[in-house]
Amino acid sequence: MKKSGNALQRKPVRIRYIVQAAFFVLVAVTATVSALNEKGIIIPFFKGVSLHGICPFGGVVSFYQLFTIGTLTKKVHESSVVLAVIGLLSALLMGPVICGWICPFGTFQQWLSGIGKRLFGRKYNTFVPRKLDRVLRFLRYGVLAWVLYMTAITGKLIFQDYDPYYALFNFWTGDVAVTGYIALALVILLSLFVERPFCKYACPFGALLGIFNLFRIFGIRRNAPTCISCKACNRACPMNIDVMAGKAVKDHQCITCFECTSEAACPVPATVEMTALPAITKDHEREGGAK
Amino acid sequence: MKLTIRTTAAAVIVLFAGGILLASALGFWVTESTKEPAKIKTGEFAGMPNPSDIRGSYTWNDISKSFGIDVGLLMQAFGVKDASTKVNTLEEAVKSLSLPPGVEIGTDAVRLFVALYTGLPHTPEESTVLPYTAAEILLREGKADKALIEAAAARAVKPAGTTPAAEPAASAVPAATGTANTAPAPAPAPAASTTKTKTETVTAPAAAAPAATTPQTATATQPAATTTTETHVEKPTGTVVGKTTFGELKQWGVSVEDIKAVLGGKIGPDPMAIKDFATQNELSFSEIKTKLQELVDKAKK
């Protein structure tokens, strides 16, 4: 009985996979058409937009220059700023939905995790020692600070040469630096052992969006009285968050993927859900943290 | 209030699609650079389009429209066959040819051509050279100071008559080497005798071809006599060039006070290029550059 109910509950999470795949295709087509246009090849009915034009992080790194001299960082367009604003608003509302639902590079790593899971089964995503992992998770804030500072003083998109996301969609264009290829190869390799290694340890935009987990309006909450402590939520979390440790997930690494919720992993209905968080419900109970 | 996977999916799509639609309606959804160069803000040319702002993504048609130059003339100057191609394809076309090290025919060459043709200001990169065909047009119709045009022409390289668009001949060598590929600029720039020349490589020996120095500022208002000529083939860290920003200067160890002393008490924000600051404040970039370079060299020691 419970099993069939659970099977039914698992269905909605597929909606996220569909949304992710759709955004991946959209970005891949748009970036490819744009790169072809750059080479003078015009594809009928498709308008290419460069990856920089649809990257919200380009907007984020441009904020300083925009506020100080009123111009955008080289290669960044107004559309990036629009996406950055929407991205930050969505994070305020629902946390880093961009990471869990939209970012094609997150999706790419998620797909690679399928191979890792086949290779290592339950051991997958548990290889990095906990203490080391906890420290490494803060590395992305160092990357964020470095990218923001360097972009601010040079006025150039400094991260492009190290960005595996840019390398993935432009690997064939000849516009990718060696460091970009190395970063991409490293992420592909690591994804076979760790789920979303770039998101966890190096993504500067994920770092920024992650901060919103501390005060997002809608968050993942666990209803302790109905919880049967089966740890299904912990096992399902791609970011290794200890959902069971508290009543609300406020870990800076949550990507709002819903994998832990009662609509997916949790076998008990209405036990792990996304609702308005303590600030609104006046609930001050203990919060979940990384395992 | 609860958000399920379904409602979150709907919220994500509505938020992003709605946000983009709203931005489009308000005119903020711009996915490519505007094809109009920024206007010069101050000085004699205030309100005129700035050649320095020509981007690689502009087509020849865009440049023609912005600067009022006949598109056929632009195409002839750079050997282009399709006016709707982007200027940055010029670099691609030139890549396959054996241009001498340290010289480039790219977007900056187009900026230089436009500046010399219209008489508007632009400070070219040290490595920028013009194709021979462009130099010919400038010698005939250019509105900039004659000496500047001649100096640029003396460094021009010869495009192959039959090779594809804008490709200089495989044998092209810089004017400096003294081969017959240079533009016919018989008269040496008057600047040559009074110019502080710090030639490191590709320029010609001053005695043999004084005109072969690179004008740092091609502007109708700035006489060549005040032009500093410096040709660096390499741009190692710590070399002040047109694109150098204030942030980079600071990173290289130059203090804010020293920068201000050179710029008359002012300083631009970190991401701003020094050249843009000079243009905005009607300062001679060539002079500033020399002084700042001295500070950088001092800081390096």
Ligand code: SF4
């Ligand atoms: S805590 Fe839940 S929503 Fe957050 S990343 Fe982990 S599984 Fe996804």
